[in-house]
Amino acid sequence: MVLHPVFDARLGHVAFDYDSSYGRIHSDWLMAGADTIWHVTLPANTTGWLPLAPELAAKYGLNGKALTGNPLAKSATRNEEAGFELEAGNYTFTVRGEVIVHMNSSQQKPAQH
Numbered sequence: 001m002v003l004h005p006v007f008d009a010r011l012g013h014v015a016f017d018y019d020s021s022y023g024r025i026h027s028d029w030l031m032a033g034a035d036t037i038w039h040v041t042l043p044a045n046t047t048g049w050l051p052l053a054p055e056l057a058a059k060y061g062l063n064g065k066a067l068t069g070n071p072l073a074k075s076a077t078r079n080e081e082a083g084f085e086l087e088a089g090n091y092t093f094t095v096r097g098e099v100i101v102h103m104n105s106s107q108q109k110p111a112q113h
Contacts, residue, residue: 003050003086005029007036007095022046038093040086048086049078057084061094 007029008014015028023043030037042048050073052060060067067073072091073084 001025001042001046001048003027003040003048005038007031007038020046034097036093036095038095040091040093042086042088042091044088046088049083050086051078051081051083053082057082059096061096063092067093 005014005027009031013028013030016026018025020043022045024041025043025046026039026041028039040048052067054068057068058066062070062073067084068075072089073086076083076085
């Protein structure tokens with residue numbers, strides 16, 4: 001499953017659950033100052049894909065450690081897109097500062113700062 005949240009400062013907090021045929025998928029995020037705390041649960045027998053350019057990956061932490069080089073996230077490329085694969089489990093990401101994404105009313109897709 002593709003992990004691609006849109007962190008929107010106007011909302012501040014979002015929580016989502018989906019009961020898939022493999023079990024419950026959970027995602028929630030909370031903006032804390034300039035940072036965002038993002039919780040993800042991937043059910044058994046699933047794999048998560050977090051598409052993320054290397055320069056943005058440096059702003060992500062996973063379960064208290066840097067995302068890049070973290071044994072919980074395997075760096076990979078899919079369809080020429082860099083990212084990370086995650087096995088089933090519970091994860092807490094910390095996204096630092098400028099990577100916060102918001103929707104601009106004149107845009108059809110997210111813009112990054």
